Each structure stands twice: as C-alpha cells, then as structure tokens.
Amino acid sequence: MTAKRRKELLGKAGIYVSLSAITLLLIFPFVWMISTSLKDKNEMFSATPTLFPKQITLENYRSMWFDYGFGTYLRNSLTVAVSTTLITLLVATFLAYGISRFRFRGKKVVFNLLILTQMFPLPLLIITIYVVFAQLGLTDSLIGLVLSYCTFAVPFATMMLKSYFDGLPLELEEAAAMDGCGPFATIFRVVLPLSAPSVAAMGLFSFILAWQEFMMSLTLIRSPALRTLPVGITLMVGFRDIMWGPLMAGTVVVTLPVVAMFIYFQKYLITGMTMGAVKG
Structure with missing residues (x-):
C-alpha cells in the first residue's frame, strides 16, 4: 500500500469516526429522554444512573395522559x-x-x-x-x-x-x-x-x-x-x-x-x- 493510499484511508477513517462521535453526541439526549420516561421514580433518582431502564414501566405515560x-x-x-x-x-x-x-x-x-x-x-x-x-x-x-x-x-x-x-x-x-x-x-x-x-x-x-x-x-x-x-x-x-x-x-x-x-x-x-x- 502506497503512502498516499494509506493517507487517504486514514483521512476517511478519521472523518467516519468524527461523524459517528458527533451523531452519538446529538442523539444521546433523545435516548436519555426516552429511557427516563420508561423508568420508575426509584431508578430515576438512583445514585447510580443507568442508560437503559432495568424494569420498563408505562406509569409516566399513564400519569401524563390522565393526571x-x-x-x-x-x-x-x-x-x-x-x-x-x-x-x-x-x-x-x-x-x-x-x-x-x-x-x-x-x-x-x-x-x-x-x-x-x-x-x-x-x-x-x-x-x-x-x-x-x-x-x-x-x-x-x-x-x-x-x-x-x-x-x-x-x-x-x-x-x-x-x-x-x-x-x-x-x-x-x-x-x-x-x-x-x-x-x-x-x-x-x-x-x-x-x-x-x-x-x-x-x-x-x-x-x-x-x-x-x-x-x-x-x-x-x-x-x-x-x-x-x-x-x-x-x-x-x-x-x-x-x-x-x-x-x-x-x-x-x-x-x-x-x-x-x-x-x-x-x-x-x-x-x-x-x-x-x-x-x-
């Protein structure tokens, strides 16, 4: 592999890695929002935060709709x-x-x-x-x-x-x-x-x-x-x-x-x- 080809591949890899990191950074608030809406109060205010709920509950949606x-x-x-x-x-x-x-x-x-x-x-x-x-x-x-x-x-x-x-x-x-x-x-x-x-x-x-x-x-x-x-x-x-x-x-x-x-x-x-x- 020539030096020029290697440089092009490294440049493309850097672009893809940067775009992936930016994409994850942008979608993280939406993922956290959806995750929080499916957690109960105990897990929501736990000292150890979790990205995905341990036990999915729809109580927040019920409360939102009826209360x-x-x-x-x-x-x-x-x-x-x-x-x-x-x-x-x-x-x-x-x-x-x-x-x-x-x-x-x-x-x-x-x-x-x-x-x-x-x-x-x-x-x-x-x-x-x-x-x-x-x-x-x-x-x-x-x-x-x-x-x-x-x-x-x-x-x-x-x-x-x-x-x-x-x-x-x-x-x-x-x-x-x-x-x-x-x-x-x-x-x-x-x-x-x-x-x-x-x-x-x-x-x-x-x-x-x-x-x-x-x-x-x-x-x-x-x-x-x-x-x-x-x-x-x-x-x-x-x-x-x-x-x-x-x-x-x-x-x-x-x-x-x-x-x-x-x-x-x-x-x-x-x-x-x-x-x-x-x-x-």
Whole structure:
C-alpha cells in the first residue's frame, strides 16, 4: 500500500469516526429522554444512573395522559398545526404563483413586504399581535393562534414557492392551456405535481412551526382547555418540584412525531429548500 493510499484511508477513517462521535453526541439526549420516561421514580433518582431502564414501566405515560390532561393538549396542538399547514399551503401556493407568473402594479412592493416580515423576530411582535388580536376578539381562541402562526409561515412559504415556480418551464403551462386547462386546472394538474418537493418542504416547515411554538401560545391562550402541548408540558415544572417522569413522557410524545415526519420527508425537504433558495 502506497503512502498516499494509506493517507487517504486514514483521512476517511478519521472523518467516519468524527461523524459517528458527533451523531452519538446529538442523539444521546433523545435516548436519555426516552429511557427516563420508561423508568420508575426509584431508578430515576438512583445514585447510580443507568442508560437503559432495568424494569420498563408505562406509569409516566399513564400519569401524563390522565393526571395532566395531555389528551386535550394533544388535540389542540394537532388542530392548530394541521390548520396552520393547510392554510399556509393554500394561501402561499396561489400567492406565489401569482407573483411568479403575472405582471401587476405593485408586484415588487408585495414581494419586498414579504421579505420585510422575515426581518422581525417573534418576541418583538408578540405584544403588537396581542393588542391587535385583543381588539378583534381573537385572544384565547385556537383560531387566533392559527392566524398568528400563519402570519409567519405564509410569507416565508410564499417566497420559497415563488422562487421554485420561477424555475418551472413556462412551456408546460402553455401546453396545458392549449389542451383546454384553465388557470386552476393548470395549477393543480401541472404546477403542483412538479412542485411536490417544495410544497412538501413548506408543509413540514409550517407544521413544525405550529407544533413546537411556545411563546405565542402562552401569550394568546389563557383557558386550560385550549392550551397546546408546549405550554402544557411546562405545567409539569412546579415551584418546588419537577415531575420528571411525566415531563419526559410528554417530551417524547411531542418530539417523536416531528422526528418521524422529518425522516420521512427529509428528501423532499432538502430538495425543496435548496431548489427554492437558488432559483429566481
């Protein structure tokens, strides 16, 4: 084996070892979270910590579900996340297609306003949104919470989809028009099938945004029956005590759906984000 070949093999081995170490470091908190959710109190607070539970118990999940009203929080989060995703995709798709394909007065102004919305962080706008929603009677309601999330998801999704639509061949839409397709039929039969990666990426982005958001939900929602999962989990952290078992079980329930969706849609997410970022 030549010195150059040996050096290449050592370099690749070093890269693989480094990536493996980083991967283990990143997934360790998730493994510990799942492990803790399956332990009883005695093992959880044992002087000798164990990575895997000696005796698996589902008591923490039972307590999370029945003692802390987790079913209500889960239903609210699913309602908010799914609604935000559907509204965002519906509005952003047509708005992005209109900006990409049609010429109208103020087109550049509209697009610049979409960019402007991304310049302000969420904590800076919470008070303003709360004041406006309070005057409109939208506080302490899931509808108001969905609309608040859409104000952040729609502009970003519109810009990304617009960049993706700019890269689609216009000849395909002209051919569809010659075959008798109207504007809506062209969008649903030609544009959307070709834009599936980008649309899936924006859908996943919108869902995760609404699923894991905490500050806006805590500010707008006051009724216990309307709380979402991130806010409900914080109720397990008391002034003098922290319910570590139900807390870890709740965190697993919140985290695993997002991880599963990301793993399933990661191909579409990477493709859609990169194509939407470099075109246009």
